[in-house]
Amino acid sequence: MTKEEYVETINRISGTDVRKCMKCGKCSGRCPAFKDMDIKPHQFVSLLVKGDVDALLESKAIWHCLSCMACVERCPRGVAPAAVVEAVRDTVVRMQGNNGVKAEDIPPVVDELIPQQLLVSAYRKYNK
């Protein structure tokens, strides 16, 4: 994939419009995993706007994001930084040639209150 295609893919998977970001930093202000992240939540958004795919794909932060969705909850502009993190994570996993989650790994009944992304990303992270 070319750089542009990566940007397009990450944008598409995330389903969020990163251009709406007004750079207030509220996402990072609330992130409980902030210290462990080499790229901060707001940077995920700004790097994607900038199209810096290399920085995103090399980040370690994608494995530290807890998918707690606090950043999504707080964003005043309706941008979902966690969705960008997940999109990058998913892209990285796909590059490695497997999607990280097997159907049989998912229990038949899961807690309805758990955000779906948290569940899926957990499998993605811990299945490796």
Added chain:
Amino acid sequence: MQEVTTEKKEFVPNIVAFCCNWCSYAGADLAGSSRLSYPANVKIIRVPCSCRVNPSFILKAYQQGADGVILCGCHPGDCHYVTGNYYARRRMSLLFSFLNYMGIEKERTRVEWVSAAEGQRFSAVMNDFVKTVTALGENRKLTDLRVKEGE
């Protein structure tokens, strides 16, 4: 005997556009001052408000040989006369559905909301409408064919 040559002319639809004075007519003016072109076969009639357009005007246009009629007004909620376009919207919804029910191509008649700031949109809407009507071809279902064929 004189030889008759039949020259196949490309179909150019005749289009009447009703534009409200406050938004769409001004939008058309802006399209003009921004030099945003649309086909010359679109001709505009200025009305105070989209709610001034009587269905009989539209039918009259078809009778006289129009191939498409488009009604443009302020966006709902922005009407200069507060509520005019809301009434126009209901009237036209029912009229369009009714024409369709009578088997008359629905796409020949259209309503678009164009604000005074939307010169770009006005031109785009007109280009698109001309394309649609050109594809539909000549209006033969709702017209006085004697007028159409020059008496």
Added chain:
Amino acid sequence: MQRIGVFICWCGSNIAATVDVERVAEIMKSEPGVVYSANYQYMCSENGQQLIKQAIKEHNLTGIVVGACSPRMHEATFRKAAEAAGLNPYMVEIANIREHCSWIHKDMEEATEKAVVLVRTAIAKVKLNAPLTAGESPVVKRALVIGGGIAGIQAALDIADAGFEVDIVEKNATIGGRMAQLDKTFPTLDCSACILTPKMVDCAQHEKIDILSYSEIEDVKGFVGNFSVTIRKKARYVDETKCTGCKICMEKCPSKKGLNTFNMGLNTRPAIHIPFAQAIPNVAVIDPEQCIKLKTGKCGICQKFCGVGAIDYEQKDTFIERQYGAIVVATGFKPISLESFNEYGYDDNKDVITSLELERLMNAAGPTNGVLLRPSDGEHPKVITFIQCVGSRDTSGCGKPYCSKVCCMYTAKHAMLIREKYPDTEVHVFYIDVRTPGKNYDEFFRRAVEQYGVDYIKGMVGKVYNENGKLMVQGSNLIDNEQVTIESDLVVLAAAIEPEPSVRKIATLLTASIDTNNFLTESHAKLRPVESPTAGVYLAGMCQGPKDIPETVSQASACAAKVIGLLVKDKLKTNPCVATPDEMMCNGCSQCANVCAYGAITYIDKEFRLGGGKTEVRRVASVNPAVCQGCGACTVTCPSGAMDLKGFSSKQIMSEVEAICKK
């Protein structure tokens, strides 16, 4: 038989470059009804107009068509020219061959052909034009100002100074509005009360101003120059004419636990009270929800102590109906509710306050007499953190999408005042952007940083939580790319502002339009910023959009200028392009009145001769030409076609349609 003159303008090369103007003018010479056709470089110029005037006179023209730029540009010009030559101005039609033709088409043949059709269409219309005369309607020389804040006060004073009667209707017990609650004002740090209260007194003493406090607008009828407004004077249970404002009742009232709304609920007040020391009118009011006498029938202490017998528990709401020529809406704003923002802990922590609450805490007449003490324990806060943009610029649905405009400046003011008064206090400000457009505004903000050492942190707060009695403010510092947590004693939220909710009802009564954020819409964002699209209604202050005091005052004075300009006229010219029913055909079915947004249509019983000496009384529609705005909604609703619109009659439009369609 009409004698039509056609005038084709070149507009320099604007038209002439794409439209063969000479050919168009030539073709028009042979159009039926056309007796004169000419072309000229600039029809709108002095010479061009002269050409038109001369032709009208020489050729006895009964109507003219000008093929030129948009009628929105020069219709008025050509109408005036026609009028000067003795032709009725409504016998002029414009064919828009510039914006709608020469500017958008490239091919000369095509553009010329279209121009011919457009001019023919205008000829078809003008042939059916009838001379119209603008009607006249009288102007009531009195203005109504809705809202008694600084905007309303300024507008009222300016109008009254010009010699016109003004009524201020204020829903609260006193005028003064939000500005009366403020401590100091940026960027000069004048004391708000010191500059406002003299103006309040001026209002009270002005012989042309009548203040109707504790009153609301109940109904509005009529139109520009002649509004009829019903005002509800709410029962204040105190006779305004008797009360001297001595405050003995406040002292004696046993029910003292009401929240003091003037102090943003930071302390309490008695059931009978005067909102604040400089209130105008300086008259008490009883809160019926709190008054023991009004709730249980027992008590009556204030009545006993009132030396002038002003207390009247039996008082009822009364209604006044007055006539006005113009209305100024100045209903102001309020801070938004913070219930969707529990991340800031406003509801859970007494020491998380809004900026307006801070104004009261710092005000010498406030609950702490101007000493900055935190609400929870009355201690001096040592670390104060401000959070900007709380609910502003928020498109998530929790707050408001717009910038509230005043927060950056008042936050800088607060930070500066605190550092000035209590230099040992640490002040932090979380900001997204600092917006300071305005004279001396950025200098003011920089002073806060450079001179007063206020710590501005670029970033937003994610959470405020309580830990061991401290307010932990966690947010990001984007410049240093770090997450910070500030242990604070007091947190101040710059809550977004929104229009005072009562404006919705007022807008409906006035048929004034309102945007999705409940701000009243101006007639033109740039060129008519103080006029509502509803004629005779003007907008001042925050009800139209966020703005600070100097802007509000400017807008209020601009409103006043507009109002004065209206009230000096004895009569108003009305748009003659109005709907008129053909009474002979009117069924009196009421459908037209149902769609009229202006209430211009009423019904009268009229006697008609039937022939043979018989008569019949029928109900028929009657349009008030001063109220009708000429939209035409009624004309299409009318099943019998009895209702028609002058200047845009069905026949005129039909003949335009025919002219366009004709091949």
Added chain:
Amino acid sequence: MKDVEMKMLERAKALLGSGEVARVIGWKKGEFYFDPVPASFESVEELSDFVYNGFCGANLSKYLIQMSKKEGKTAIFLKPCDSYSFNQLVKEHRIVRENIHVIAIECQGKLDIEKIKAQGVSAVTEVEEDGDTVKVSSLYGETTLNKEDILLVKCATCKSKTHQAKDEEIVLHEMPESKNNRFDEVEKLEAMTETERFAFWKLQLQKCIRCNACRNVCPACSCIKCVFDNPASGIAAKANDSEFEEKLFHIIRAFHVAGRCTDCGECSRVCPQNIPLHLLNRKFIKDIDGLYGEYQAGETAEGKTPLTSYTEGDKEPNDVVDGEAK
């Protein structure tokens, strides 16, 4: 039905006799048993011609426009469906309600003589209704027919058996509830292709002889001067001189009564060319129901019609097909 007629006659006599009303509007004998005609009775004597039978399909409400202006009170017999038109006329201020005494009468569905003839029975002298069947007497003997086969179109698709306005009531037998099937034919047309629909209406409207019977009988088409007679309207015409004119007349007529038409079905009943005109009006009714919420004109005598009201979220014209936004 005989007992209902007797009771009606009795009330008419009482009202006229006592001078309580100046006239009674009902039906009188026509040339034949099956063609009773609307009539105004001004004295007890005149009532000798009074009739109410299975062929009294005519909607009398429109006569009130003129009658309610006359001196004295007017009594009128209204079937359930007629009462909707009555309300609509009151709403439009065409009738002075105080001058009217409404006698709500029983209706078991009215019969179509053409349909009876089509069943091979002519020269009808009397009918006797008995539930689902009708005993038809003619000069040539007696036949029993299935009632459903010989009902007027408007009665076969009856919308309601509830009177919407009444000052008194003469209902002696239970009236069967309506079947809720009045949009079936409209839906069938909607399901056709555009070409099929066009062909259908072309065939139907070609038959129109522009006799104006539909307009003249219609309680909603009660304009003092019709646009088609008024040169200032730009669409005036006395005859269908082209295929366009045929369509224009019926589109404009249907549009003018949209939101006001109570679906009384008189237009189709009187059309000498048997054009199913009610299918035009019902299309508007169906679309209005679908787009703006159920609305039945004439249910009340006040309030706005769907075309004189709006909501901010109304559907966009370009998206609307058959009462839904597509």
